[in-house]
Amino acid sequence: MYRERAAVGVAGAVVWEGIAAGAAPARVLPDGCLDLLWSSRAGLLVAGPDRTAQLSVSVPGERWVGLRLPPGVGPAVFGVPAHELRDRRVPLADLWGRAATELAERIEEVRAEPVAALLETVAVARLRAAGGPDPLGVRIAARLAAGATVAAAAAEVGLGARALHRRSQLLFGYGPKTLARILRMRRALDLARAGAPLAEAAALAGYADQAHLTRDVKELAGVSPTRLLPTNPA
Missing domain, CATH: 1.10.10.60 (Homeodomain-like)
Structure with a gap:
């Protein structure tokens, strides 16, 4: 199961959701984007800009929610240069510290609110605080x-x-x-x-x-x- 839609509040961004049907790796093609990710198994992650395809491995039934930020926008949201995240998958806590912990706690506590909406809200707030993308x-x-x-x-x-x-x-x-x-x-x-x-x-x-x-x-x-x-x- 996979679906996506335009994100709210971040021009050009996309919210996507999926549930892994099996253990076969999924091929993720490079696109110049940075993603804010939540996995029901791995928690909050940041996917940096890839130079070549990455093989993403999930367990059956694992739920994924992502906010795909268009090229050039990610650094303003995450607060680090894009080249520091190139070809990497990084725990959000490594970048945001306590703020990432608080977001994870909110996701766990507020079950009735879609995870996607929480990711959008925090990204919009951080983008606004940074003065917008370059x-x-x-x-x-x-x-x-x-x-x-x-x-x-x-x-x-x-x-x-x-x-x-x-x-x-x-x-x-x-x-x-x-x-x-x-x-x-x-x-x-x-x-x-x-x-x-x-x-x-x-x-x-x-x-x-x-x-x-x-x-x-x-x-x-x-x-x-x-x-x-x-x-x-x-």
């Missing part, structure tokens, strides 16, 4: 997600290549070229899931050809596109 990060991520080149995105926000790389490490966890590559893969897979043949999805997403897309997906996701899209006719 607007430069939001602009960079939006341009790269739309298919702009790194050079074009840098020129639009008025940063040189080195300054853009430093800012991207802080906001996204890796440089702009890596983020652009991940977002391009996500665009292509979304197009394929919507019914586009892989060759067409590759062209529309900005790949040289289908073979280029296949190489990128294998490197970033660990499997071929057809493994991720088993019903795709291509």
